[in-house]
Amino acid sequence: MNKKKSNTIYNPKLLWFYAIGVITVWSLFIGLSLLVHQKTMHSGALDAARIEARAAFQNHVTYRSWNAAYGGVYAPISETTQPNPYLDIPERDIQTPSGVKLTKINPAYMTRQADKMAWEKFGQIGHITSLNPIRPENKPDIWETFALKSFEQGKTEVSSLETINKTEYMRLMRPLITEKGCLKCHAGQGYKEGDIRGGISVAVPVAPHFAIEKTTLKTFAVMYGSLWLAGLIGTIFFMVLLNRQIQKRLKAEDELRRHEKMEGVIEMARAVCHELNQPLQMILGNSQIILMEDIDNPALSKRVKLIKEQVDRMGKMTKKLIKIASYETKDMPQGKVIDIEKSSR
Numbered sequence: 544m545n546k547k548k549s550n551t552i553y554n555p556k557l558l559w560f561y562a563i564g565v566i567t568v569w570s571l572f573i574g575l576s577l578l579v580h581q582k583t584m585h586s587g588a589l590d591a592a593r594i595e596a597r598a599a600f601q602n603h604v605t606y607r608s609w610n611a612a613y614g615g616v617y618a619p620i621s622e623t624t625q626p627n628p629y630l631d632i633p634e635r636d637i638q639t640p641s642g643v644k645l646t647k648i649n650p651a652y653m654t655r656q657a658d659k660m661a662w663e664k665f666g667q668i669g670h671i672t673s674l675n676p677i678r679p680e681n682k683p684d685i686w687e688t689f690a691l692k693s694f695e696q697g698k699t700e701v702s703s704l705e706t707i708n709k710t711e712y713m714r715l716m717r718p719l720i721t722e723k724g725c726l727k728c729h730a731g732q733g734y735k736e737g738d739i740r741g742g743i744s745v746a747v748p749v750a751p752h753f754a755i756e757k758t759t760l761k762t763f764a765v766m767y768g769s770l771w772l773a774g775l776i777g778t779i780f781f782m783v784l785l786n787r788q789i790q791k792r793l794k795a796e797d798e799l800r801r802h803e804k805m806e807g808v809i810e811m812a813r814a815v816c817h818e819l820n821q822p823l824q825m826i827l828g829n830s831q832i833i834l835m836e837d838i839d840n841p842a843l844s845k846r847v848k849l850i851k852e853q854v855d856r857m858g859k860m861t862k863k864l865i866k867i868a869s870y871e872t873k874d875m876p877q878g879k880v881i882d883i884e885k886s887s888r
């Protein structure tokens with residue numbers, strides 16, 4: 544019955560309830576970590592694409608400055624390099640002593656040709672533009688108009704993920720600032736050094752960056768998954784062990800409690816026996832005295848003998864009971880009872 548009592552205090556189901564709680568928190572933690580990691584990696588991929596786009600823009604600025612420093616450079620006229628109708632300067636087209644026809648290539652013209660090459664070679668898009676274009680085809684699109692307007696409000700760069708012709712690009716735009724060399728051709732329009740003349744927008748495909756992100760993420764997903772599994776197995780293992788330990792301890796406690804209870808009972812029995820001993824001795828002594836005296840009544844003598852025998856038995860029993868140090872139990876229909884025979888040996 545003690546066992547029953549302890550079982551109501553400890554319910555193994557509760558342990559599994561805790562285990563489920565721990566596993567749930569663990570799963571949430573792992574899931575959230577993976578999500579945060581994925582988000583960080585995605586913004587990392589976008590950052591990498593942005594850096595690539597920025598580098599493309601810087602390349603444009605570098606060769607354009609080189610060209611502008613010369614006030615434009617001459618190139619042979621060909622099918623693809625025709626004189627620029629918008630370039631209104633003396634000696635735009637010249638001829639070498641041997642008769643090769645040359646035309647001046649202004650930075651914007653060079654940029655347009657370079658953009659064409661970057662598109663054909665690397666799938667990168669580039670576009671030189673201005674809110675106030677000399678060449679009408681250089682007019683900005685909606686995205687570029689927004690960017691150019693924000694440059695006038697002090698922004699130095701605009702970038703975003705854009706889909707152009709079903710392909711995802713990192714689109715980035717920075718302003719083109721009027722330098723000293725630019726004024727040779729653009730001073731007439733009222734520009735001064737430091738003014739925003741326009742800008743170049745570039746767009747680089749993000750697919751290679753997303754591909755890297757995907758492979759890295761796969762590796763991390765496997766890692767997080769293994770970690771999750773290890774936690775799961777660890778928790779179950781720990782709970783099983785804990786349950787076994789608790790059961791063992793409860794059993795030991797039950798045993799101890801029963802033992803203590805028995806000890807008390809035995810103590811009491813011993814005290815009672817002690818007290819009983821004296822009257823028993825008295826009865827025994829008296830019956831012996833009666834028997835020693837000649838009684839001619841054989842029936843009475845038989846009875847006294849019987850009393851003496853039974854008192855003897857009782858005396859033996861009480862002695863045995865007093866001798867009980869540790870107890871042995873035996874199973875009886877009414878439950879466990881102390882085996883006096885075995886216990887008093």
Ligand code: HEC
Nearest residue numbers: 611614615629630649651652673676677678681725728741
């Ligand atoms: C040799 C003359 C020349 C020089 C130097 C020059 N530009 Fe231009 N620029 C032009 C001409 C002509 C156009 C318009 C036609 C075209 O697209 O080629 C133009 C176009 C532009 C455009 C495109 C928008 C538009 O107006 O069509 C921008 C932006 C620009 N120039 C900025 C600059 C900057 C910044 C510099 C200095 C680094 C510079 N240019 C130097 C002649 C010049």
